[in-house]
Amino acid sequence: MIDMDYGAEVEQPTYPMARDARCPFAPPSQYRELRETSPITRVRLYDGREVWMFTRYEDIRTVLSHPAVSAETLNPDFPFLTPGDKISKQAQSFQRWDDPRHATRRRMFMPHFTIKRVEAMRPRIRRMIDDIYDRMIEVGPPLDLVEHLALALPSSVACELLGVDYDNHEFFESRFAVRLDRRASAEQVRQANAEVMAFVENVVRSKYGANLPDLIGQFVTQRVETGEVSHEDAVTDATLLLLAGHETTANMIALGTLALLRHPDQRDRIVADPGLVPNAVEELLRFLTISQSMGVRIAKEDFEVSGQPIAAGDGLIVPVAAGNWDDSAFECPERLDVTRAARGHITFGFGPHVCLGQPLARMELQEVFSTLFQRFPGLRIDIPFEEVGFKFDAVFYGLYDLPVTWDADAALEVANAQRR
Numbered sequence: 001m002i003d004m005d006y007g008a009e010v011e012q013p014t015y016p017m018a019r020d021a022r023c024p025f026a027p028p029s030q031y032r033e034l035r036e037t038s039p040i041t042r043v044r045l046y047d048g049r050e051v052w053m054f055t056r057y058e059d060i061r062t063v064l065s066h067p068a069v070s071a072e073t074l075n076p077d078f079p080f081l082t083p084g085d086k087i088s089k090q091a092q093s094f095q096r097w098d099d100p101r102h103a104t105r106r107r108m109f110m111p112h113f114t115i116k117r118v119e120a121m122r123p124r125i126r127r128m129i130d131d132i133y134d135r136m137i138e139v140g141p142p143l144d145l146v147e148h149l150a151l152a153l154p155s156s157v158a159c160e161l162l163g164v165d166y167d168n169h170e171f172f173e174s175r176f177a178v179r180l181d182r183r184a185s186a187e188q189v190r191q192a193n194a195e196v197m198a199f200v201e202n203v204v205r206s207k208y209g210a211n212l213p214d215l216i217g218q219f220v221t222q223r224v225e226t227g228e229v230s231h232e233d234a235v236t237d238a239t240l241l242l243l244a245g246h247e248t249t250a251n252m253i254a255l256g257t258l259a260l261l262r263h264p265d266q267r268d269r270i271v272a273d274p275g276l277v278p279n280a281v282e283e284l285l286r287f288l289t290i291s292q293s294m295g296v297r298i299a300k301e302d303f304e305v306s307g308q309p310i311a312a313g314d315g316l317i318v319p320v321a322a323g324n325w326d327d328s329a330f331e332c333p334e335r336l337d338v339t340r341a342a343r344g345h346i347t348f349g350f351g352p353h354v355c356l357g358q359p360l361a362r363m364e365l366q367e368v369f370s371t372l373f374q375r376f377p378g379l380r381i382d383i384p385f386e387e388v389g390f391k392f393d394a395v396f397y398g399l400y401d402l403p404v405t406w407d408a409d410a411a412l413e414v415a416n417a418q419r420r
């Protein structure tokens, strides 16, 4: 039993909190319990440090957008979730900076992620998806949907956008996977980090003097060669974009497919009415909240949240999954309902660091979920649900693999009809 009177000698809740493996789509049940009993509370981190944790939707949005709150991981008092977390976050991309320098750098990348720019990529992404589906049909069932679709699509898209050779995808995917694994030792994270940074450093170097049209090429020509941004900063920012550009969307495709297979009534609704897909994507983003370890901050000045004083230097844990399952913001949050108004979810964060790539992620997810079930009739998982490998201990929630099968003859017929 957890006693919330933290003035006494009591057991503190620890963070991160575990999900219940029997309800793997739900966030840890402690979020709900704390929201009901002690929505702003103290929790203990792996190193014994105590920090504030917030579980109400409104409080989370207040903290993430408050000017007294900092994302600067070089602050010596910044709270980390594991020793490996400390190492990976000390490679300082603009995600770990505060305004105004954060806003200045973010603005340099924004033109690549506008809705207009992303919409222009839609036809190309449709062709990529068609090629992936053709390869899946060629390989035939059963196969691992994570490898063949969920990772393949966002990785190819990120490589094309940034100007990274896709032939290297297995290398960078495996190194990023270590970096994002909360179970990895500090040494493993250090090693994976060094290897991936060396890889991206080579990519950045290859852009000098070439005026290439891809994102990193343009950034080097316009910002690095002009002396506005250092070579080192270009490497850390490009690493962030490569990581954020593939791993997040990959987990959403895998977990979203599984969630729809487990809720066939919801899958049938989007198959019957593809116009529902954009809304279904918002609901899947809310329901699954793959950004499970994001939202860690430090107070740089004293401030208040819902009457609770917070002191400068206090660590802040702001789990967006708790906000997305707050029933004061979303009625019956435990119900996956592709028709609900879910757009106010905070899966992409909130405030100055809100996800830069959200238009791209949304578009990739819309294209997948408006075609996958039509192209693979009878799509189903090929192992018992209890054996599915959930990423309980990763920064982004998702699946390690998802063996699936489908009705091969029917899928071939659909593919042939598509080609005619």
Ligand code: HEM
Pocket: 071, 094, 095, 096, 106, 240, 241, 242, 244, 245, 246, 248, 249, 252, 290, 291, 294, 295, 296, 347, 348, 349, 350, 352, 353, 354, 355, 356, 357, 358, 360, 361
């Ligand atoms: C479903 C997919 C995605 C999810 C759930 C997601 C989630 C998030 C979240 C929660 C944040 C805020 C982190 C914080 O407050 O500390 C964030 C930031 C960011 N995301 Fe995403 N993301 C996704 C896809 C992408 C894609 C495709 C890109 C593009 C390359 C991207 C690029 C970024 C960048 C650059 C930031 C840092 C923004 C800043 O600090 O100003 N993300 N993302």
